[in-house]
Amino acid sequence: MSDQTRRPHPPGITPDDAARIDIIGLTKRFLTPKGEVFTAINDVTLTVEPGQFCAIVGPTGCGKSTTLAQVSGLEHPSAGSVSVGGQIVDGITDGVSYMFQADSLFPWKTVLGNVMIGPVLLGTAKAEATTLAMDWLRRVGLSGFEDRYPHQLSGGMRKRVAMAAALINRPRILLMDEPFGALDVQTKAIMQTELLQLWEELRPSVLFITHDLDEAVALSDRVVIMTTSPGTVKNVFDIDLPRPRGDVQQIRHEERFLELQGQIWESLRDEVTRAYAQTAGVAA
Amino acid sequence: MTSTTVATPAARLGETDLQSSARRAHSRRTAWVWVGRVAVAVIVVGGWQWFTTAGWVDKFFYGQPSGIWDSLVHLFTVGTAFGTIWENLGVTVEEAFFGFLLGTVAGVIIGILFGSNKYLATVFGPYIKVLNSIPRIVLGSIFIVAFGLGVFPKVLLAAVLVFFVVFFNAFQGVREVDQNLVANVRVLGASTLQVARHVTIPSAMTWIIASLHTAFGFAIIGALVAEVLGAQHGIGLIISQAQGSFDPNTVFACMVITAVVTLGAEYLITLLEKAVLKWRPPNRSEAQAI
Numbered sequence: 001m002s003d004q005t006r007r008p009h010p011p012g013i014t015p016d017d018a019a020r021i022d023i024i025g026l027t028k029r030f031l032t033p034k035g036e037v038f039t040a041i042n043d044v045t046l047t048v049e050p051g052q053f054c055a056i057v058g059p060t061g062c063g064k065s066t067t068l069a070q071v072s073g074l075e076h077p078s079a080g081s082v083s084v085g086g087q088i089v090d091g092i093t094d095g096v097s098y099m100f101q102a103d104s105l106f107p108w109k110t111v112l113g114n115v116m117i118g119p120v121l122l123g124t125a126k127a128e129a130t131t132l133a134m135d136w137l138r139r140v141g142l143s144g145f146e147d148r149y150p151h152q153l154s155g156g157m158r159k160r161v162a163m164a165a166a167l168i169n170r171p172r173i174l175l176m177d178e179p180f181g182a183l184d185v186q187t188k189a190i191m192q193t194e195l196l197q198l199w200e201e202l203r204p205s206v207l208f209i210t211h212d213l214d215e216a217v218a219l220s221d222r223v224v225i226m227t228t229s230p231g232t233v234k235n236v237f238d239i240d241l242p243r244p245r246g247d248v249q250q251i252r253h254e255e256r257f258l259e260l261q262g263q264i265w266e267s268l269r270d271e272v273t274r275a276y277a278q279t280a281g282v283a284a
Numbered sequence: 285m286t287s288t289t290v291a292t293p294a295a296r297l298g299e300t301d302l303q304s305s306a307r308r309a310h311s312r313r314t315a316w317v318w319v320g321r322v323a324v325a326v327i328v329v330g331g332w333q334w335f336t337t338a339g340w341v342d343k344f345f346y347g348q349p350s351g352i353w354d355s356l357v358h359l360f361t362v363g364t365a366f367g368t369i370w371e372n373l374g375v376t377v378e379e380a381f382f383g384f385l386l387g388t389v390a391g392v393i394i395g396i397l398f399g400s401n402k403y404l405a406t407v408f409g410p411y412i413k414v415l416n417s418i419p420r421i422v423l424g425s426i427f428i429v430a431f432g433l434g435v436f437p438k439v440l441l442a443a444v445l446v447f448f449v450v451f452f453n454a455f456q457g458v459r460e461v462d463q464n465l466v467a468n469v470r471v472l473g474a475s476t477l478q479v480a481r482h483v484t485i486p487s488a489m490t491w492i493i494a495s496l497h498t499a500f501g502f503a504i505i506g507a508l509v510a511e512v513l514g515a516q517h518g519i520g521l522i523i524s525q526a527q528g529s530f531d532p533n534t535v536f537a538c539m540v541i542t543a544v545v546t547l548g549a550e551y552l553i554t555l556l557e558k559a560v561l562k563w564r565p566p567n568r569s570e571a572q573a574i
Contacts (some may be wrong), residue, residue, distance in 0.1 A: 072471050096470045104464040108486045108563040117482065121474045151565040169472065 017207040018085035019172035020277040021048040025080030039067040039230035051203040055216035058226030059275030064209040097166035101178040112146035120167040136164040156187040228275040348533035355537035375517040385441020393456025403447035442506030453495035457488030
């Protein structure tokens, strides 16, 4: 079990419990512009334990991002519920940070301004927010870059800024929507290792969407496979690779990694094939 | 460590040669651009002077560059029937400036408001379209009837012309905001005002500033037209008097004066643009000018 490596926490209400995500029977329907009802996700049930790193993998368009939007409270479910720390999500959930595939940095703010935005929005005094942001820039290895604008940074550096901005408020939940999808392979591996280090320090619960099965297995405690549209949970795999995992590049060669990766791919392959057939059918 | 640009080692053979030849090519290009610009001015102004002197074009109707120069000298030394040229220019610039200010502020506020509120945009949308399609310059007559020959109706006409330019840009700017950024700050707990302050307004600023270049030209047009329609001072009044006395040279002289003012304002707006939008990556033409 993945829980073996986690710090034991006392029984009863612990601060950690606030980071538990329970998704029960979650369904989201949209009205298409033509007026048809489109079911993005149907009856999704899954639990993320406090401090767990959970990856969601599934074919394109299966409603992974829709699931995250319901957890953040940016959208409201059509049926079912999401609870965070035992409370039903209704409106924006506190203590959540989002990271998207696009940088979602403010191009008009400096690196420092971008990292500071979290505390500033919470009403932290400017001096204090600056000190905090400088500390986070140091943690992600960007000291000395605080006065640059995002367009002056490389893709990897922009991701580090986004990571610092997402973690500075010490969120209980981190929602990541293919955060490293647009990076080249080497930068991606470096960012994954850095993400794991920061996550080990803060231990937020993570919901991590990806198309990359290797990434999912290397980073997560739990991998959830979703079916083709309308998306629902197909299988859940617990990843028992020991933590801390260290260098993500190394772990890919371990026997247990390959074994788990093989099992999960078996489950995913049917869905990917089916999704491909669906889109090919539409195109024909 | 502190540099983000990729520096190739300067050891490569012939690199200095390459740099100096590129620099030479660049200065040659700049020189030819200036030669071309001067040639255009000489051909247009010289041709005009030549054609009117030779009598192929009647200078009584179309003026003459040397006559325009004489008018300019006369305007600045002798003055006009309505006081010195500086007084009149001051009145026109004041009207244009306050009209510009009023129109810009109203355009930005209403543009951002409509851009971020779908209900308001839908309700007022058709009316805005109607107002935009009527010839607003005619409103000048109404303002002069309603508010007299003073400065205020001119300010108002300039403001009306400026408003629509700025409004449409501010509106579009708000619509083009990156929704990921909005989602990001909302998840971090931003209130509606904070979303406007940190995301919507800075993002729309690119569009708004771009519209200001056109907007100042419209402010000058508004002020001049309102003065032509009825005034006691101003460049527009001088123009309408010159028209009445068949003096095209003075009309052209007034055009030159207004053009200089507009260019000056344009320069100030460019400075403002550089200061406000300093975060933007340098555009391609600047990057090419190595």
